[in-house]
Amino acid sequence: MTDQAQTPSPQSRSLAMNGFDWKRLSRHGGLIALALLLLINILITPNFLQLQTLFVNISQVATIAIVAVGMTLVIATAGIDLSVGAVMAVAGALAPLIFLSDFAQANPSLGLALSIAVPILVALVCGLFNGVLVAYLGVQPIIATLIFFISGRGIAQVLTNGNLQTFSHPGFSYIGTGKILGLPFQGWLVLVIAVVFWWVVNRTMFGRRILAVGGNEKAARLTGTPVRRVKIGVYVISAGLSGIAGLIVVAINSASDAARIGNLMELDAIAAAVVGGTLLMGGKAPIFGAILGAIIIQLVKYTLLANGVADEVALIAKAGIIVLAVYVQQGRKE
Incomplete structure (x- = not known):
């Protein structure tokens, strides 16, 4: 009887192992995936360890990471933002229009x-528009942001007459090509944004309210949380960060193409947030997890392209990553 009491049943052992596996996977899965990607690239990708490769990846991951931070905050309220790419396009279209205007040319610094x-x-x-639709008009987030997903890129193309706009200024180009202590400016900007919003989520009342709204909106209302203002706030932040990302793309390319800036960015940002541990049902906002997710998404794309795999396959791989991340989340809840 003693031996029987001390020996767990096969079913209990299975449950314990499943719980242990999911817990470990959810906590360290991102780091494990990153380590594997780095190892694979070191072994098979030419010139992967060169500084130029590092700088290229930092430049390309920066926009994903910045937008992913905003997306993380939105998803933490149980929302979604499909408009981020379109917002990038609008911001990218406006920058050269303003800079090349007669007023800006006459006043270069102010311009x-x-x-x-x-x-x-x-x-x-634009974020305020999305937030009002969601918070005050009760439009489902996926529909509300789909409206600007469709119309925003059209607005950007109307602003530019569908033409590629080229312009260059050392001060503006620094956003995309400048370096601080030998590292790309965008990398430092990502770090600052991550630290700021980590602090917001973990150390401020607004951050606690974001998690409360996503965790249980009805309970949050009963405790006096201004749910509508919180929702508007996260969509405004998401759009503002998307605008910054759009400017970075223009600065890197010294040109603005309304048809291409931010194209499919919503997929990358959602994937980065989910891979980083953001729960799609809300209530959790791991900011540094989103940065880790962005790095993983970028490395997957870089690994495939650097080894001659078509870009279309990279899209399929990113979709698969989202499915896997959601599966891990579901397993963790069980």
Whole structure:
């Protein structure tokens, strides 16, 4: 009897093992995936360990990471933002229009400042539009942001007459090509944004309210949480960060193409957030997890392209990553 009491049944052992596996996977799965990707690239990808390769990946992952931070906050409220790519396109279209205007050419310093500030302000207004639809009109987040997903890129193309806009200014280009202590400016910007919003989520009342709304909106309302303002806030933040990402793309390329800037960014941002541990049902906002997810998404794309795999396969791989991340989340809940 003693031996029987001390020996767990096969069913209990299976449950314990399943619980252990899911817990470990959910906590360390991202780091394990990153380590595997790095190892694979070191073994099979030419020139992977060169500094130039590092700089290229930092430049390309920066926009994904910045947008993913905003997406993480939105998903933490049990929402979604499909408009991020379109917001990037609008911001990217406005920057050269403002900078190349007669006023900006006559006042170069002020023109430079306006070509950065105005697109970001317009992006914030776009986020306010999304937030009002969701919070006050009760439109489902996927529908509300789909509206600007469709119309926003059209607005950007109307602004530019569908033409590629080229322009270059050392001050503006620094956003995309500058370096601090030998590392790309965008990498430092991502770090600052991650630290700021980690602090917001973990150390401020607004952050606690974001998690409360996503965790249980009805309970949050009963405790006096201003749910509508919180929802508007996260969509505004998401759009503002998307506007910054759009400016980075323009600065890197010294050109603005409304048809291409931010194209499919919503997929990358959602994938990065989910891979980083953000729960699709809300209530959790791992900011640094989103950064890790963005790095993984970028490395998957880079690994495939650097080894001659078509870009279409990279899209399928990213979709598979989302499915796997959701599966892990479901297993963790059981």
